[in-house]
Amino acid sequence: MEKYDVKKAHKQLYSPPKGAFAVVEVPEFRYLAVDGKGDPNTGAAYADAVAALYGTAYTLKFASKRTLGRDFVVAPMEGLWRADDPAVFLTREKSAWEWTMMIGQPEWITQEMVVAAAGEAAAKHPNPAFEQLRLVAFTEGLCVQTLHLGSYESETPVLQRLHDHYLPHNKLTFNGDHHEIYLSDARRTAPAKLRTILRQPVKPVE
Template identity: 70%
Template sequence: MDKYDVKKAHRQLYAPSAKEFAVVDVPEFRYLAVDGQGDPNTSAAYAQAIEALYGVAYTLKFASKRTLDRDFVVGPLEGLWRADDPAVFLSRDKQAWEWTMLISQPTWITEEMVRSAIDDVAKKKAPPAIDAVRLHTMTEGTSVQILHVGSYDDETPTLDRLHNQYLPEHGLAFNGDHHEIYLSDARRTPPAKLKTILRQPVKPA
């Protein structure tokens, strides 16, 4: 049985350079999603969102393999980050951040399968955020991205370059939420070795 892996199927989107910004075209993807706000390091809602997302993601994986004979690798955790003032990302004012945490899903995962997986997880574990999990479809289109290696709190110089140098120099402006893709497991990886894709949808200024 071939096992679908979003990182391999869309390698150009999940394996960017750490040296230079790259312009990519991001097609439609489907995700499990949970919305929230606040500091991800201290917010109980954030931890509960992650627990619920992974519970549903693995339930879907096993159900797909069992009922459809189609297996897949559970995708990396991803996050959309937004705020009324984008400057809070540079100042790291995390209490002002709003977020949507995501895990990508293969195209054959349906709304009905997601609802069934949510019901199964609710019956077995009942994580607090389970009712907040939803299937979300998103097309980011033209985006600029780069790989950041290091602590999440060390992203500021790269984001400053993106916001205040690269985008103005190339006549581009924001066209959606700041998007991060977490390629490393923060529980097992030293901060200095964390790998995170930083992506920003853009449009002509």
């Protein structure tokens, strides 16, 4: 049985250059998602969201293989980040951050399968985030992205270069939430070796 792996199926989107910005067109993807707010390092809501997403994602993987004969690699955790004042991302004022944490899903995963899997996972390891977990689909379209190697705290210079130099120079502006794709497991990877895709939906300046 061949496993579906979104990183291989959409290699261009999951292997951007390190230290340079690439323009990509991102099609519709479907995700398990949980919304929240606050510091991801200290907030219980963030930890609960991650636990609920992984618990449901792995339950879906096993159910798909068992009932449909279709297996897949659980996709990396991704996050959409937003704030009333975008400057708080550069100043790292994490208490003001709002987020949507997500794990991508193959196109054959249905709402009914998600409800069943979330219920099964919640019964084993209950937490409040399961009540918010949902299946969403959206298209980001035109985006600029790069691969960041290093700690999450060291992203600021890269984002400043994107916001203050690359976008204005190329007559582009923001068109959606800041998007991060976590290719490394922060629990098992040294901060200096973390691999994170930084993606920004954009549109031409009118």
